[in-house]
Amino acid sequence: MKFKNRADAGNALSETLGPSTKNNTLILGIPRGGIVLADIVAAKLSADLDIVIPRKLGAPGNEELAIGAVMGDGTDYVNRYVVIALKVKQDYIEREKEKQVAEIALRVSKYRRANLPYKIRGRHIVLVDDGVATGATAIAAARWIKKQEPLSLTIAVPVAPAQTVEALRHEADSVVVLAAPVDFAAVGEFYEDFAPVTDEHVMAIMLRRGLL
Template sequence: MELFADRAEAGELLAERLLDAHDPVILALPRGGVEVAVPIARRLDAVVEVLVTRKIGYPPAPELGVGAIAEGGEPVFDMALLHRLGLTPESVAEVVRRERHELARRVRVYRGDRPLPPLEGREVIVVDDGLATGNTARAAVRAVRRAGPAKVTLAVPVGARGTVRSLQKEADEVVVLKTPLDFRAVGQWYAYFDQLTDDDVLRLLGRR
């Protein structure tokens, strides 16, 4: 299966599948989702903003995500994984507290004192650079729903098939360009997949 050259190219291709959107608000999940979302917003002549999310990590191995949280929402947990690890949501409460603190810090970095655009009654497109476990996307979609939008679309260039199916129960529509059988990680489907910084995000949004 052909690779995306980079996130910007993936966003341009994804935009072609979103042309029917009506005056949408585009919310990008940082950091990689921002680089995908900017060309979409340009093509759709739409507002783009960051929706900050944070992974909730397994305390002995924080890189293993047991859930996620998005601004304006509540923690979302992979309950099957928690059970296998012998954990409960209560047992990772301290991790959640720390991630809420870091989430608030990143909101200040990316938006300052500006709130998210009004979402009630609007069509909202949530954008990320790919779906592996789907925890952050699930947390984001649920947080957006709390604001009362007319429609929530999740748009990603590539995703694991099982994750895409599960998120079709969360969003009104999931738009994905590739669902490869041999999916192992999001980055494997990009020829260039560098790690972005906060400064990169601000530059992409025209705030640097």
């Protein structure tokens, strides 16, 4: 399965989610690409929208390789298999967490109105991204969401490798994935157009939604 672009993926995700969507649903998008899909899903399903901002913890010497992820309050996920394989020391992990928490604070100030409370408790939450590879950021976000006591949590993405889908199932009440290939290199290979999403695009969505 290949999607034309994020709009196409968002529409496809909406169609799959539609029949099971309950009242009192909140769609949470992971920036940058995930918020584009989340905005489409929220509009199609007549649901509310908000943004959650996890950050990947990069491996020593290779920040593109995720050894885990963190949320702004320190809620984290650390992939112990990768950490052990790469012999990553705990002090490095703590420094990387501090660095990424600081980056999250900057992005929150850019994307979301100051002191705006989240309205998660007692609601059905759908966490959306434009695709996951290791699943680290989605898992960290899911763990943070569960601390807010939602009624239910669904993770919904257009594409994820089969082994990651299994990991996600341990973190949510349900997982919706449109394509779960065994042969997986990167999320972008499943899109004809996977152009980067700018801060300005994310901010425009949040402004339109009255969240910025």
